């Protein structure tokens with residue numbers, strides 16, 4: 001009986017909360033991987049030609065016979081494999097620095113997800129496309145082995161480990177660049193989302209009537225948008241998780257907040273919610289009570 005009652009009242013309680021729209025939730029979750037209130041490296045500035053280089057690298061290290069058909073003619077500025085490895089070591093250095101402020105378990109998660117085969121449409125993909133069962137096993141095994149080296153080792157250890165690993169085989173070098181590329185893209189997205197979420201909150205903090213006028217100058221929100229050309233020759237806009245999430249009519253952006261205690265970004269299911277979790281709320285409450293005591297709010301009560 002008691003149990004039944006509790007379940008019902010929980011349900012009632014839950015139904016009063018406005019849930020975070022799923023698209024926005026995944027954006028907030030990604031941003032919260034970064035430590036709050038810490039400057040992040042602007043990786044995009046440091047790897048301005050990443051897409052082009054990644055493509056060139058795949059081209060020049062692809063041993064398949066139909067590689068030229070897939071990638072076209074090799075570029076004019078072909079790099080030797082040694083030069084590529086130098087570049088990878090430089091990039092790895094950047095990534096280690098970029099992830100340095102992150103929690104250790106987050107660094108591990110990010111590296112592991114980048115090194116693991118990627119799943120799409122029920123198939124598994126690695127640096128050279130779809131994976132056979134054997135190659136799937138091999139890549140999983142390598143991912144487990146490499147993750148702690150890249151995520152935990154000191155910069156020096158990690159770079160020297162990578163220089164040996166990448167020099168061992170073309171497949172190794174390709175696996176690294178492929179994983180780095182995925183991770184760099186994710187980091188750059190996180191960085192942009194974080195800046196823009198913060199701007200949204202700053203605009204919300206303005207007086208409602210001032211928002212549209214002032215935000216353009218104070219907090220311009222600039223979003224990278226990718227386009228392509230489809231098989232009919234039409235210029236098409238690629239889907240963008242950030243605009244998809246925000247242009248959804250259910251998103252009341254005034255509910256996006258910074259937790260008063262831990263400073264993470266959260267969705268306020270209740271309008272008056274100041275903290276991300278009951279635990280953070282408890283800490284906040286204790287702090288406010290202490291402050292009130294210090295300011296003498298409770299003097300009367302103490303005197304009796």
Ligand SMILES: [Zn+2]
Pocket residue numbers: 259260261262263264275276277280
């Ligand atoms: Zn919190």
